Amino acid sequence: MFQPKRQSGSMPVNRLLTLFISGVVAFGSLSFAGTAALAASPSASPNPEVSIPAGETPAPPPGESTAPETCGFCFNPSAYSLVKGSSLWVVVNKQRPLNPITYTPAQFGSVNLSKPAADAFLKMKAGMKKAGIGTLILNSGFRSYNTQVGVHSKQVARLGLKAGEALAARPGYSEHQTGLAADVSALGQGCTIQVCFAKTKGGKWLAANAWQYGFILRYPAGQTATTGYQFEPWHFRFVGINLAAEMKSKNITVLEKFWQLPAAPSYSY
């Protein structure tokens, strides 16, 4: 790069005179000054606007950081409570009732699920349609404490406590009360709320892809001793994409094992 001789410490008199004269001329004539600035090489120009090399941007002002690094699957295990009824990650099972026991979601979406779960459900429905798998149906979403009181007492009156509770969760102990659990089926594919749903096109697609939308198959086959529920290939629980992806990457299918919580095969009578 050309460096002006003035940086060397010695400058011929004629050079100084030339600089002095051109300065006076430039000062006295705006039009000439403009032409001179355009013609000047960057290294010789005092104009800071042309002294920044092309492709470089000025450093941000002090105190202003650059954009944070994005990380799609950063996992922070303490991001949400496992206890509060309103938490995205609340774990509800036969040993862990809702907290508070009559909990109701504060905000619902356009389907009968809490807002984030409803939004994710609709995305999953669109994804399933786009993949040519069929139309996803929400058969059952949020169920209130009072609704569960009715369902539970009806089954227990009919079948007795143990057999009745095998079909209907105890009020305050149903994951559906969180507004984050969805019983689903695929239009026209049969096996609605039946184990054979796992063998349908929709059931297979959901088992493989629901995690991408933040849902997990909450009661997988062979985990009854931990979850307290038989295989329910239709019951999906929204936990958000980060947790669903983390569970998938660690190959852990149930919340109790992922969080190292006690197994919940039955209620404490």
Ligand SMILES: [Zn+2]
């Ligand atoms: Zn369910």
